[in-house]
Amino acid sequence: MEERIRQLQHEASPLECAPEQRRKWTEAVTSYAGDWLDRLPERKAFEEEGDGTGLLELPITEQGTGMDRLLELIDREVNRPGLNPASGGHMGYIPGGGLYASALGDFLAAVTNRYAGVFFSSPGAVRMENQCLRWLCDLIGYPEGAGGNLTSGGSVANLIALVAARDHAGLQAGDFPRAVIYTTRQVHHCALKAIRFAGLGECTVREVPMDARFRMRPDALRRQVADDRDEGLRPLMIFASAGTTDLGAVDPLEALAGVADDQGLWFHVDAAYGGAFLLTDYGREAMRGIASADSVIIDPHKGLFLPYGSGALLVRDSRTLYESQHMSASYMRDTLKKTDELSPADLSPELSRHFRGLRLWLPLQLLGTAPFRAALEEKLLLARWFHREIGGWQEMETGPEPQLSVSLFRWTPEGLDPDEANRRLVDRLHADGRVFLSSTRMEGSVWLRMAVLHYRTHHDTLRRTLEILQETTRALKEEMVAEL
Ligand SMILES: *Cc1c(COP(=O)(O)O)cnc(C)c1O
Numbered sequence: 104m105e106e107r108i109r110q111l112q113h114e115a116s117p118l119e120c121a122p123e124q125r126r127k128w129t130e131a132v133t134s135y136a137g138d139w140l141d142r143l144p145e146r147k148a149f150e151e152e153g154d155g156t157g158l159l160e161l162p163i164t165e166q167g168t169g170m171d172r173l174l175e176l177i178d179r180e181v182n183r184p185g186l187n188p189a190s191g192g193h194m195g196y197i198p199g200g201g202l203y204a205s206a207l208g209d210f211l212a213a214v215t216n217r218y219a220g221v222f223f224s225s226p227g228a229v230r231m232e233n234q235c236l237r238w239l240c241d242l243i244g245y246p247e248g249a250g251g252n253l254t255s256g257g258s259v260a261n262l263i264a265l266v267a268a269r270d271h272a273g274l275q276a277g278d279f280p281r282a283v284i285y286t287t288r289q290v291h292h293c294a295l296k297a298i299r300f301a302g303l304g305e306c307t308v309r310e311v312p313m314d315a316r317f318r319m320r321p322d323a324l325r326r327q328v329a330d331d332r333d334e335g336l337r338p339l340m341i342f343a344s345a346g347t348t349d350l351g352a353v354d355p356l357e358a359l360a361g362v363a364d365d366q367g368l369w370f371h372v373d374a375a376y377g378g379a380f381l382l383t384d385y386g387r388e389a390m391r392g393i394a395s396a397d398s399v400i401i402d403p404h405k406g407l408f409l410p411y412g413s414g415a416l417l418v419r420d421s422r423t424l425y426e427s428q429h430m431s432a433s434y435m436r437d438t439l440k441k442t443d444e445l446s447p448a449d450l451s452p453e454l455s456r457h458f459r460g461l462r463l464w465l466p467l468q469l470l471g472t473a474p475f476r477a478a479l480e481e482k483l484l485l486a487r488w489f490h491r492e493i494g495g496w497q498e499m500e501t502g503p504e505p506q507l508s509v510s511l512f513r514w515t516p517e518g519l520d521p522d523e524a525n526r527r528l529v530d531r532l533h534a535d536g537r538v539f540l541s542s543t544r545m546e547g548s549v550w551l552r553m554a555v556l557h558y559r560t561h562h563d564t565l566r567r568t569l570e571i572l573q574e575t576t577r578a579l580k581e582e583m584v585a586e587l
Pocket residue numbers: 197255256257258259291293344346347348373374375376402414
């Protein structure tokens with residue numbers, strides 16, 4: 104047996120990367136990453152060609168393959184086809200970012216593999232996450248006693264918030280069919296998914312009427328809550344948005360907080376996209392009242408430019424979250440050391456998880472908050488500039504004035520079906536790929552969206568976008584007229 108153990112140890116030895124090997128791999132990876140970043144300006148924002156099937160040519164087998172071959176494969180099959188969220192030309196959906204400092208934080212977190220789930224295991228890692236959460240709470244204007252959890256993204260953050268609201272209300276299965284959640288038609292679809300995951304699929308979800316700028320109307324909400332009570336229903340929560348995905352609409356949070364307060368409703372704000380704008384004066388004004396929310400979500404992988412995998416749930420009273428999420432087990436008994444620090448594992452469904460704090464803490468510490476604020480203010484102005492420019496074009500209709508950094512517009516070529524024209528326009532833009540815009544359907548019509556949020560998107564990116572739009576609509580109109 105001892106001989107066998109020795110032999111197995113030898114066979115497993117490649118898992119412990121020897122220093123020379125480590126140096127070579129690190130050098131190869133950082134050199135690839137550096138080159139990839141240097142060439143980013145030449146790269147498309149969207150690449151229609153390729154679908155990653157080349158990966159299947161290299162099955163996973165008993166023996167390993169060299170790093171160079173693997174990097175070549177990753178480059179060709181993964182880093183080319185599809186959307187390029189690292190590009191400043193990505194202005195579809197809600198753009199992401201990918202701060203290099205954050206990638207280094209991930210690298211360190213993975214190498215040291217600190218266990219950030221419980222304070223006992225890594226007091227420093229947990230304090231670091233809590234420090235990041237406190238910083239986000241300060242951004243919202245939350246009092247002492249607020250807290251939260253760094254999640255993988257906004258969808259999971261919304262889900263945890265819903266479960267906390269459900270538990271706080273003491274809702275039992277038998278109550279679900281009578282419970283009511285108030286939102287608008289503009290709510291992100293992950294909220295509806297989360298409602299189902301939270302077991303609340305039988306609840307009534309009310310789409311409260313909106314004003315002309317697609318914001319929830321507090322008067323209509325108040326009436327609806329009263330009507331629901333009259334009918335014997337049980338109003339549970341308001342699910343508001345601070346920056347809708349379609350067009351960046353910010354619900355009137357202060358007025359909604361008033362309704363939540365007199366009606367005893369949980370007030371949740373989905374600021375996955377909009378939240379980072381709280382760093383700017385304009386954003387703070389637009390989101391006035393957010394500090395009165397019971398829970399808020401913010402996606403650092405959107406407005407704080409982190410790589411994907413970073414969301415945050417913040418609650419005004421961290422005890423409500425703790426009550427809803429914590430649980431203990433006999434094998435966890437050593438971890439129950441007395442401390443004032445809350446542990447992530449007690450505030451979310453996750454136990455073992457990536458040490459997410461470092462990827463947020465490192466860029467904030469290295470760079471300070473000033474460049475973030477400047478970039479976000481730049482985005483707000485860019486969206487307004489673009490909206491004004493394209494609004495001056497003939498045969499172009501614009502949506503409501505951007506409340507944050509999304510501009511909605513649609514091409515209206517004379518004599519052609521506008522929905523068909525806009526569908527073909529967006530297809531043509533995707534095939535071109537130099538910049539990436541996405542489309543949506545609003546009030547029954549197809550619209551294009553220009554969402555600026557990437558820190559690499561600048562004035563020249565938008566000038567180029569306008570040129571591309573001009574070229575593309577001109578060519579497409581000729582074709583479409585010829586087809587008539
Ligand atoms: C992006 C987004 C979400 C979903 O967040 P993920 O991080 O993609 O899970 C939820 N709400 C809004 C308003 C969003 O923009």
